[in-house]
Amino acid sequence: MSAVATERASAVVIEGVWKFYGDFPALRDIQLAADPGSCLALIGRNGAGKTTLLRIVAGFSRPGRGKIKIFGAEPREAETRRKMGFIGHGISVYDELSAFENLKLFARLYGLVDPRKSALEWLERTGLERVRDGLVREFSRGMRQRLAVARAFLHEPSVLLLDEPFTALDDRAIAVLQRLLREALAAGKTIVMSTHQLREALELASHVALLNRGQVAFHGPCTPEMVADPGYVYARYGESS
Amino acid sequence: MRDKIVYVLGAAAILLLARDINVIAGLPQEANQGAIFKIIFFHVPMAITAMLCSFVALVGSVLFLITRNFKYDALAVSVTEVGLALLLGNLVTGSIWARVIWGIWWTWDARLTSALVCWLLYAGYLMLRRAIEEPTQRATFAAVFSIFAFIDVPIVIFSIKWWRTQHPQPVFWGGGSIPADWYALAGWNLLAMVLFGVVLTAVRFSQEESQREIDSLRRMAHAF
Amino acid sequence: MNFARNVLVIAVKDLRAEIRTKEAINASFAFALVILLLFSFAFDPEAETTREISGGLLWIVFAFAGTLVLNRSFARELPNDCLDALIAAPISGAALYLGKALANYVLVLAMELVSLPVFAIFNNVTRPVSQQIWPILLVIALGTWGLTVIGTIFSALTVNIRLREVMLPMLTYPILVPALMGAMLMTSSLVMGKPLAGDNLTWLKMLVGFDLIYTAASLALVEIVLVG
Numbered sequence: 001m002s003a004v005a006t007e008r009a010s011a012v013v014i015e016g017v018w019k020f021y022g023d024f025p026a027l028r029d030i031q032l033a034a035d036p037g038s039c040l041a042l043i044g045r046n047g048a049g050k051t052t053l054l055r056i057v058a059g060f061s062r063p064g065r066g067k068i069k070i071f072g073a074e075p076r077e078a079e080t081r082r083k084m085g086f087i088g089h090g091i092s093v094y095d096e097l098s099a100f101e102n103l104k105l106f107a108r109l110y111g112l113v114d115p116r117k118s119a120l121e122w123l124e125r126t127g128l129e130r131v132r133d134g135l136v137r138e139f140s141r142g143m144r145q146r147l148a149v150a151r152a153f154l155h156e157p158s159v160l161l162l163d164e165p166f167t168a169l170d171d172r173a174i175a176v177l178q179r180l181l182r183e184a185l186a187a188g189k190t191i192v193m194s195t196h197q198l199r200e201a202l203e204l205a206s207h208v209a210l211l212n213r214g215q216v217a218f219h220g221p222c223t224p225e226m227v228a229d230p231g232y233v234y235a236r237y238g239e240s241s
Numbered sequence: 242m243r244d245k246i247v248y249v250l251g252a253a254a255i256l257l258l259a260r261d262i263n264v265i266a267g268l269p270q271e272a273n274q275g276a277i278f279k280i281i282f283f284h285v286p287m288a289i290t291a292m293l294c295s296f297v298a299l300v301g302s303v304l305f306l307i308t309r310n311f312k313y314d315a316l317a318v319s320v321t322e323v324g325l326a327l328l329l330g331n332l333v334t335g336s337i338w339a340r341v342i343w344g345i346w347w348t349w350d351a352r353l354t355s356a357l358v359c360w361l362l363y364a365g366y367l368m369l370r371r372a373i374e375e376p377t378q379r380a381t382f383a384a385v386f387s388i389f390a391f392i393d394v395p396i397v398i399f400s401i402k403w404w405r406t407q408h409p410q411p412v413f414w415g416g417g418s419i420p421a422d423w424y425a426l427a428g429w430n431l432l433a434m435v436l437f438g439v440v441l442t443a444v445r446f447s448q449e450e451s452q453r454e455i456d457s458l459r460r461m462a463h464a465f
Numbered sequence: 466m467n468f469a470r471n472v473l474v475i476a477v478k479d480l481r482a483e484i485r486t487k488e489a490i491n492a493s494f495a496f497a498l499v500i501l502l503l504f505s506f507a508f509d510p511e512a513e514t515t516r517e518i519s520g521g522l523l524w525i526v527f528a529f530a531g532t533l534v535l536n537r538s539f540a541r542e543l544p545n546d547c548l549d550a551l552i553a554a555p556i557s558g559a560a561l562y563l564g565k566a567l568a569n570y571v572l573v574l575a576m577e578l579v580s581l582p583v584f585a586i587f588n589n590v591t592r593p594v595s596q597q598i599w600p601i602l603l604v605i606a607l608g609t610w611g612l613t614v615i616g617t618i619f620s621a622l623t624v625n626i627r628l629r630e631v632m633l634p635m636l637t638y639p640i641l642v643p644a645l646m647g648a649m650l651m652t653s654s655l656v657m658g659k660p661l662a663g664d665n666l667t668w669l670k671m672l673v674g675f676d677l678i679y680t681a682a683s684l685a686l687v688e689i690v691l692v693g
Contacts, residue, residue: 023454024457047464059692061692086549086550095544095545105474108474109551151550368632390640393642407664
C-alpha cells in the first residue's frame with residue numbers, strides 16, 4: 001500500500017506533534033497512529049504527557065507544531081467531532097439535569113435523528129433506565145460513571161478517546177465499559193486510551209505506546225508478556241527511576 | 242547590534258528632551274495662565290504617545306494570534322506597560338494643571354475622563370496577565386482582551402466627548418490651545434516622547450524575553 | 466438551520482439548569498434589592514435631584530447584580546468538566562457563546578424587570594416611569610444586551626483563571642463605560658420626562674453600535690478563547 005493510502009486507512013494519525021508551555025516542550029515530536037479496529041493504550045508516568053496528548057487529539061487544545069488527523073481530517077471540524085467520543089477525568093454531565101435530560105441534550109447537540117430514542121436506548125444499555133428521571137446529583141458514583149459512558153457512546157462515535165477511564169470505576173461500571181469497548185472494537189471502531197490501570201487496559205489493547213518525558217519511548221503491538229506483567233514495558237523501555 | 246540602536250535612541254531622546262526643556266523654560270509665559278501652561282508640552286505628547294502604544298499593542302496582539310510567536314506577545318505587554326505609564330503621566334500633569342489654575346485636583350473634562358477610562362482598560366490587561374500562570378494561555382487571552390480594549394478606545398472617547406457636549410463644563414486649558422508658533426516645539430517634544438517610549442519598550446521587551454527563557458528553563462529543571 | 470438550533474439547545478439547557486437551582490438568579494435579585502435599599506438611605510427620594518440621577522442608580526443596580534448572573538455563565542460548566550463535553554460536541558464556539566448569551570440575557574432581564582418597579586416605588590418615580598415605559602424598556606433591552614455580550618465573553622475568558630470572581634467585573638466594567646453611560650443618561654432623561662429624541666437619539670445609536678460591534682467581535686474571537 002502506498003503511504004498516502006495507509007494514512008487514509010488510519011483512523012487516528014498523530015504527526016510530529018509538539019506542545020509548548022511557554023518555551024518548555026511538554027510533548028516532543030510525537031508520531032503515532034491507530035488503525036480502525038485497534039485499541040492503542042498510552043501508558044507512562046504521571047507528567048509524561050498522556051493527558052496533554054489525548055486532549056490535543058480530541059481537539060481541546062492546539063499543538064504547538066505538528067498535526068492531528070482523524071480519518072484524514074482536522075479534529076476541530078464539525079463532521080469529525082461527530083465521529084469522536086471523549087471520556088475525561090470528569091463525568092461531563094450536568095448535576096442539575098436528569099439522566100434522561102442529559103442524554104437528550106447531547107443527542108441534540110450531536111444532531112441525532114431521534115434524540116429521545118437514542119437517549120432511552122443508551123440508558124438501557126448502561127443499566128440506568130430505572131433512574132432516568134433522577135437528577136444526576138442524587139446518583140451514586142457508579143451510576144454517574146455509567147452515565148458518563150452512555151454520554152460518550154451515545155452518538156456511536158468511530159473514534160473513542162479515553163483518559164484513564166478505569167480509574168475510580170466500581171466493578172459494575174468497569175464491566176459495562178469493558179463490554180462496550182469490546183463491542184466497539186469488534187465493530188471496527190478505534191480506541192485510544194491513556195491508562196494507569198494497566199491490566200484492564202492491556203487486556204483490551206492491540207497496541208501500546210509508552211510516553212516518557214513527553215516523547216514516545218516505545219510503540220508496538222501489545223504482546224502476551226505485557227498483559228501478563230504490566231510493569232514489563234516500563235522496565236524494558238522506560239527510564240530507570 | 243540591537244543594544245547599540247537602543248543606546249543611540251536613548252541618548253537622542255535624552256538630548257532632545259534636555260534641549261526642549263531648555264527652550265520651553267525660556268518661552269514667554271502664557272497670557273492667562275502663567276508658567277504652568279507650559280505643562281501642556283508634556284501633557285499632550287504623553288497622550289498621543291500612549292495612543293500610539295495602544296495601536297502597537299493591537300498590532301502585537303493580532304500578530305500573536307496569527308503566528309503564535311511569543312515575540313509579539315512580549316511586544317504587546319511591553320508597549321502596553323509603557324503606554325500606561327505615559328497615560329498616568331498625562332493624568333498627573335492634567336491634575337497638576339487643574340490644581341494650579343482652578344484649585345481642584347480633578348475635573349471631569351472630556352479628555353481627562355477618557356484618559357482615565359482608557360487607563361483602567363489597559364490596567365485590566367495587566368491584571369489579566371497576572372492572573373494566568375501558563376504562558377501560552379496568558380498570551381492568547383491577553384491578546385483577545387487587548388483587541389477588545391482597542392475597539393473600545395474610540396467609542397469611549399466619542400461617548401465621553403458627546404456627554405460633555407450635552408453637559409458642558411469649563412473646558413480644560415481655559416479654551417486655549419497650543420499657540421501656533423509653539424507647534425514646532427510641541428512636535429519636537431512629541432518626537433522626544435516617542436523615542437523615550439521606544440527605548441522603554443525595547444528594554445522591557447528584552448526583559449520579557451529573558452523572563453520567558455528563565456521560566457522554561459525552570460520548568461525543564463523541575464520536570465527532569 | 467443547525468446553528469440556530471444549537472444556539473437554542475444551549476440556551477434552553479442553561480435556563481433549565483438555572484430555573485431548577487435558582488442559585489444565580491436568587492443572589493442577583495437579593496443583591497439588587499439590597500443596593501436599592503442602600504440607595505434609599507443615601508439619597509432622599511423626595512428630592513428632584515434623585516430623578517436626575519435615577520438612571521445612574523438604576524444601571525448601577527443592573528450592572529452589579531447582573532454580574533452575579535454573568536459570572537455563573539461559564540462557571541456552571543466547570544463541575545464535572547462539562548465544558549469539555551460542550552467543546553467536543555460538533556457545535557461552533559459561536560453557537561455555544563450565543564446560546565449562553567441568550568440565556569444570560571433572559572435571566573438578567575428578569576432581575577431588571579423585577580428591580581425596576583421596586584426602584585420606582587422606593588424613589589417615588591412610578592408615574593414618570595410608567596408614562597415613559599416603552600422607551601425605558603427599549604433602553605433596558607439594548608443596554609442589557611451590551612452588558613450580556615461583554616459579560617458572557619469575559620466569563621468564558623476568566624472561567625479557568627485565578628481570582629475569577631474579581632477579574633470578571635474588573636475587565637467588564639471599563640469596557641462597558643460607553644454603554645452604561647449612554648443607558649444611564651437616556652434613562653435619567655426619560656424619567657425626567659424628556660422624549661427619546663434629539664440628543665438622546667445619538668446615545669441610542671451609540672448603544673446600538675456598541676451592541677453590534679461587540680457581538681461581532683465576541684462571535685469572531687470566542688473560538689480562540691475556548692480552544693486556544
